[in-house]
Structures are given as C-alpha cells and as structure tokens.
Amino acid sequence: MTPRRRPADRLVRSYVVTDGRAHPTRNTLDLVTLLIATDDLPLTGLNPEKRRLMELCRPGALSVAEVAGHLSLPVGVAKVLIADLMDSGHIVTRAPIPAARPTDAKILQEVLDGLRARL
Amino acid sequence: MDSAPASDDVYLRPSVQTAVKLLIVGHFAVGKTTFVGTLSEIRPLCTEEVMTEAGALVDDLAGMRDKTTTTVALDFGRLTLNDRLVLYLFGTPGQQRFTRLWQDMTRGALGALVLADSRRLSQSFEVMGVLEEHGLPYAVALNQFHDAPAYELDEVREALDLLPETPLVRCDARDRVSATRALIRLVEYLLTRTGHLEHA
Ligand SMILES: Nc1nc2c(ncn2[C@@H]2O[C@H](COP(=O)(O)OP(=O)(O)OP(=O)(O)O)[C@@H](O)[C@H]2O)c(=O)[nH]1
Ligand SMILES: [Mg+2]
Numbered sequence: 001m002t003p004r005r006r007p008a009d010r011l012v013r014s015y016v017v018t019d020g021r022a023h024p025t026r027n028t029l030d031l032v033t034l035l036i037a038t039d040d041l042p043l044t045g046l047n048p049e050k051r052r053l054m055e056l057c058r059p060g061a062l063s064v065a066e067v068a069g070h071l072s073l074p075v076g077v078a079k080v081l082i083a084d085l086m087d088s089g090h091i092v093t094r095a096p097i098p099a100a101r102p103t104d105a106k107i108l109q110e111v112l113d114g115l116r117a118r119l
Numbered sequence: 120m121d122s123a124p125a126s127d128d129v130y131l132r133p134s135v136q137t138a139v140k141l142l143i144v145g146h147f148a149v150g151k152t153t154f155v156g157t158l159s160e161i162r163p164l165c166t167e168e169v170m171t172e173a174g175a176l177v178d179d180l181a182g183m184r185d186k187t188t189t190t191v192a193l194d195f196g197r198l199t200l201n202d203r204l205v206l207y208l209f210g211t212p213g214q215q216r217f218t219r220l221w222q223d224m225t226r227g228a229l230g231a232l233v234l235a236d237s238r239r240l241s242q243s244f245e246v247m248g249v250l251e252e253h254g255l256p257y258a259v260a261l262n263q264f265h266d267a268p269a270y271e272l273d274e275v276r277e278a279l280d281l282l283p284e285t286p287l288v289r290c291d292a293r294d295r296v297s298a299t300r301a302l303i304r305l306v307e308y309l310l311t312r313t314g315h316l317e318h319a
Contacts, residue, residue, distance in 0.1 A: 030227050031195075032138040032207050034131065060130025063138055063207060065195050069164030070129075074190070076169060094136065105315035107139060107204075108229065112306045114200025118299050 029079045031065040034094040041090050049073075053081055054090055061094065129161060136203040141302065142224055143210045144250070145234035146242040150262045150292035151210035152194045154234060157298045158208060159196025166193055168220050191220055213246030221253055230309045231257040232301060234292065237267045240278050247279070256312060258305040260290035284308070 037057035046054065049071075056062070056070055068078035085091040143151050156163045167190040194210035211224055231250050235243045243259070250257050261275055270278075276287050286308045290301040 031209065031223070032140045032227070034135070034138055060133065061135065062130060063197075065166060065193070065207065065209070066161075066164060066197070068166040069195070072166075074167045074169050075193070078166075105310060105313040107137070108306060108310045108313065109315070110204050111139060111200060111206060111229070112303065112310060114198070114204065114206070115299055115303045115306060117200075118198075119296060119303075 029064055029082060029093075031075065032063045034061050034063055035067060035082060036061050036092050036094060038090060038092060041088070046090075050081055050085055053085065057091065131205060132199060132202060134202040135199065135205050138205045138207060140207045140209060140228050141305070142228050142231040142255070143208050143234065144213055144231050144246050146213050146236075146239065146246065149234045149236050151212070151234060154292040154298055155194045155196040155208045155210045157293060157295050158198060158302070160199060161197050163194055163196045166195070167191065168193065191217055213249065215245055215249050221249055225250075225253040225255045228255060230305055231255050232305050233257050233259045234290070235259055235261050235275075235279065236264060237261055237270050237275060238264060240275065243279060256309060258286035258288070258301070258308050260288050260301040262290055262292050
C-alpha cells in the first residue's frame with residue numbers, strides 16, 4: 001500500500017516543479033492520453049521533474065495517469081509538465097479518443113472480445 | 120512508488136493505438152481497489168487529484184496553499200485487450216461534491232461499474248445519482264461479503280431502484296474470473312445501447 005504522505009509538503013513542491021504555473025498550456029490531455037517521448041531532443045535545460053518524466057517515458061508509451069502514478073505527482077501537476085514538454089517537442093501524444101468515440105460500437109465490440117478472451 | 124519502474128511490461132506494446140477507460144465506482148470500502156488490482160496487468164498505481172473542499176479541482180497551484188484542500192485517490196490498472204487496444208480501469212470514490220473530478224473522469228469514459236455491498240445498499244444511491252447526472256451508463260456488481268445477508272438479486276434490484284435494463288450481477292472483486300465477468304456484462308450492456316449487440 002502507498003504510505004500516507006503529507007499533502008502540505010507535496011503541494012509546495014508541486015508549485016515549485018511547475019514554476020508556479022498551474023494551468024496546462026493544452027487542455028486536451030485526458031487521463032488515458034498516450035504519451036511518447038521523442039528521442040532526438042536533448043534534455044539540457046529541463047528542470048529535474050521534467051527530466052525524470054522524460055526518463056520515465058523514453059523506454060515506451062504510457063498514459064498520462066501512469067506517468068502521474070509512477071512519478072507520484074498529482075494528475076494536475078503532471079499535466080502541466082506534460083503540456084510544457086509537448087510545447088517543446090519532447091513529448092508527442094497518440095491519437096486521443098474523440099468525444100464521439102465512446103459510443104462507437106466497433107470499439108465496444110473489441111473491448112468485449114478482448115475481455116471474453118481472458119476467461 | 121517514487122523510482123522509475125524497471126520491468127519491461129510497465130510499458131505499452133508499441134502497436135497500441137487506442138486507450139479506453141471504464142470507471143469502477145462505489146462507496147467507501149466497497150472493493151474498488153481490490154477490483155482494479157485483481158484485473159490489472161501492471162502493478163496497480165495510485166494517483167491523486169487535489170480538490171478544494173467545495174469540490175473544485177485545484178489546478179491553480181498558486182492559490183492551493185491558502186485553501187482548504189483535500190486529495191482524492193484514484194487507483195488505476197491496465198488491461199491490454201489486443202495489439203492495438205488498451206483498457207484502463209479507474210477506481211473512483213463516489214462523493215457527489217467532487218464535481219470537477221467527475222467531469223474529468225466521465226469525459227471519454229465508456230461506462231461505469233458500480234460496486235455495491237448488500238449490507239449497505241443505500242450507500243450506493245449517491246454514486247448512481249452522480250453517474251446519472253453525468254449521463255454515464257452503468258451496471259451494478261454486488262460484492263459478496265462474508266457476513267452479508269443472502270438477498271435474491273430481484274430484491275436487490277428493487278432496493279436499489281434500478282431500471283429494468285440496468286445489469287445487476289454478483290461479483291467477488293478478489294476473483295479474476297468473477298471480476299472479468301462483471302466487466303463483460305457491463306460492456307454487453309453498453310453495446311446493446313448502441314443497438315449493435317448480436318444476441319448471444
Ligand atoms: N468478501 C469480499 N471481500 C471483499 C471483496 N472486495 C473487497 N473485499 C474486501 O473489502 C475490503 C475493502 O476493499 P477495498 O478494495 O480496499 O475497498 P475500496 O472501495 O477501495 O475502499 P476505499 O478506497 O477505502 O473506499 C478489503 O479488506 C477487501 O479485501 C469481495 O468481493 N468480497
Ligand atoms: Mg480504495
């Protein structure tokens with residue numbers, strides 16, 4: 001189980017890691033947006049939190065939620081960092097689901113087949 | 120929790136193109152974390168949203184220190200369903216007051232599985248109300264706890280005041296097959312709603 005951490009300390013730290021900004025520069029990030037690190041840009045000039053994020057993402061794709069979880073950052077803070085790294089070209093996202101997609105029968109059928117195959 | 124994961128299967132397969140999400144919701148101690156942990160292929164993770172007491176999602180970190188804030192834990196897990204599709208499960212507490220969290224969680228979600236406990240059925244009303252308010256379709260899974268009265272499903276359906284079409288199944292959140300079957304029932308229902316389920 002995750003040990004209880006003290007929120008107050010972490011909030012101050014969160015504020016520092018995002019340079020005091022809170023609103024992500026992009027509003028399109030969902031918890032399940034998939035993130036891919038580009039491997040041709042240097043990490044010089046990135047703050048330590050962004051560097052950690054890049055190091056986490058370089059070996060393979062992860063969702064926004066997984067990145068926040070692995071780095072023990074609140075989702076809102078992770079989104080700010082990710083949005084910055086998208087602006088600088090360090091991170092690209094894989095096709096987020098369009099709003100209409102959840103009702104797409106084809107996707108639901110694929111989910112159903114995938115679940116049934118697990119039994 | 121703090122260091123980068125070492126194992127290879129932490130990462131998604133390179134062929135994965137699409138991620139979808141389902142919510143696993145319910146009142147305190149109903150089995151959300153257990154359910155997500157039973158099905159996840161990765162070590163279940165937990166992250167937090169920071170909210171004001173009024174229920175707004177705090178994304179203004181500058182103001183965060185002045186306000187009374189509370190953190191909401193989200194457990195989540197992952198199931199790779201095929202080479203190109205991955206399913207994320209989010210365990211989400213049921214309190215209505217977390218308005219912005221609900222907006223965020225329900226956006227893009229396929230649907231929700233409401234976990235219920237037959238010893239405390241009335242505690243499920245709040246979360247079902249929230250889902251209805253956000254237009255997210257759901258099925259109900261009745262977790263069987265040891266000392267729980269053995270109600271018939273019909274009695275439970277009536278007590279929960281479910282719509283006739285809302286699926287209600289028994290479930291043991293600790294059991295992989297049982298938990299998978301509950302999700303299958305939910306997704307069958309979601310497909311029915313699109314008018315596309317061939318009758319099995
Ligand atoms: N008998 C039985 N026990 C269960 C089942 N699901 C969960 N439990 C037990 O119930 C307790 C609470 O389960 P959790 O998974 O922590 O519940 P939760 O909904 O995540 O709780 P909170 O996050 O605190 O709201 C644990 O001791 C579980 O082992 C079930 O299906 N059957
Ligand atoms: Mg829990």
